[in-house]
Amino acid sequence: MMVPSKMKLDDQQDLTVRRALIYWDERWDWECPSLFGLSHEQYGIVVRSWPGKSDTHLLAASAALRELLYGASALHDCEAVRAVLGADKASVVTLLETLMGELDKRASCM
Known part of the structure; x- marks a missing residue:
């Protein structure tokens, strides 16, 4: 389900998220499905299609x-945060x- 949103990330924020997604994609282990609520296959789809607006992307x-x-x-x-994510x-x-906040907003609309 996708709830209309006015949330807009700037280019630096999109890049920061992409770096975080790639970081975990490269370090995926047995615990990650529990931590992320997604299989590695589902997570990989998000990594390859970021930025996206689906609930799965946001999660x-x-x-x-x-x-x-x-x-x-x-x-x-x-x-270390700056080195990995390129942001303070x-x-x-x-x-x-x-x-x-966007996740909370979407959850309240269900």
Whole structure:
């Protein structure tokens, strides 16, 4: 299901999400389907088709950023975040909040 949205990411935000998606695609392991709520095949479709506006795109993007910032394998060092994602940690946190807000909005419309 896709709910109309006014959410628009700028080019830098799209690139940040793409980098996070690729990061996890290259490190996929047995735990990732539980963390992301998607099979590796489903996740790969999102990676190859980003940016997208489906709920699956939004789920994968928010999970990728969440795990990089707060998961067991999180990048705690600000320089590591910048090296992997090409953006400062504060901007990535704000981006994650935007994506999560959109997920919440979509969930409330169901």
